[in-house]
Amino acid sequence: MKKTNQKKLEEFIRVDQAGERGAIKIYEGQLLALNTIINDEELKKKINEMKKHEEEHNNFFEDEIKKRNINPTKLLPLWDLLSLSLGFGSTILGKKAAMLCTASVEEVIDEHYKKQIDQIESDEKYLKNKIIKFREDELDHKKIAYEEGATKKGFYSFMDKIIKTGSKVAIRISEKI
Ligand SMILES: [Fe+2]
Ligand SMILES: [Fe+2]
Numbered sequence: 001m002k003k004t005n006q007k008k009l010e011e012f013i014r015v016d017q018a019g020e021r022g023a024i025k026i027y028e029g030q031l032l033a034l035n036t037i038i039n040d041e042e043l044k045k046k047i048n049e050m051k052k053h054e055e056e057h058n059n060f061f062e063d064e065i066k067k068r069n070i071n072p073t074k075l076l077p078l079w080d081l082l083s084l085s086l087g088f089g090s091t092i093l094g095k096k097a098a099m100l101c102t103a104s105v106e107e108v109i110d111e112h113y114k115k116q117i118d119q120i121e122s123d124e125k126y127l128k129n130k131i132i133k134f135r136e137d138e139l140d141h142k143k144i145a146y147e148e149g150a151t152k153k154g155f156y157s158f159m160d161k162i163i164k165t166g167s168k169v170a171i172r173i174s175e176k177i
Contacts, residue, residue, distance in 0.1 A: 002121040009124065010070050011175040012116050016131070017061035018073045018174040019109065020054055022083040026105065027051040029087020030098055038091055043098065046144060050102070053137045060130055073174040082170075086163070097159065099150035104163040106142035110135060112171060 027047050034044045065072055073079070090101035113135040120128040152160050 001123050004119070004121040004124045008119060009127075010068070012120070013061055013064045013068065013070050013127075014073055015112075015171055015174040016116075017058065017065055018076065018079055019112070019171065020058035020061055020134075021076065022079050022170070023054040023105065023109075024051060024058060025080050025083030026087035026101065027054065029084040029089075030091040030101075031087075032084070033088050033091035033098075040095060043095060043148070046148060050141050050144065053141070057134045057137070060134075064127070074177050075173060079170060079174070082166070086166075090159075096149045096151055096156065099145040099148045100152070100156050100159060101163060103142050103145035103150040104160045105167055106138045106145065108164050108167040108171070109138045110142065113138065 027050060030047050031044065031051075034040060034047070064070070086101060087098075091098040113131050117128060117131055117135070120131070122128075150156075
């Protein structure tokens, strides 16, 4: 049986846990805006549904971290702060920006999970199948985001680039520390 590179495996689990927690925090930031200055019950419902999936994803990776004795990223407090701000900030700009935020992040995560799936061998089938399933959930979130008005026109294309660059930097860092 082909074996997955152990060092890589640790990096995958560490960064995935950080990312899923970040996703929860983005949605918490969005809900904070929706519970204070923005009134949109429909959007709130959609976000709560997606947040539930992220909680399921995060719980899985948290368990893996414990089981395998992996060090979680040391930067969680920073990612929490940045994710909350991103969620809150995008939502006060309006529904299009809030949904673009989800679309942009999910597009990065789609690629990110795809790369991992390609590198996980059959000795880690359970993990691999989980990531395959989570990736499908993320693609659903992306679809919802576009259905709900995410766009990359004009100013939003600039926002998309910023969010994508930020997410990629966070991924690179969280793999390592
Ligand atoms: Fe997720
Ligand atoms: Fe998601």
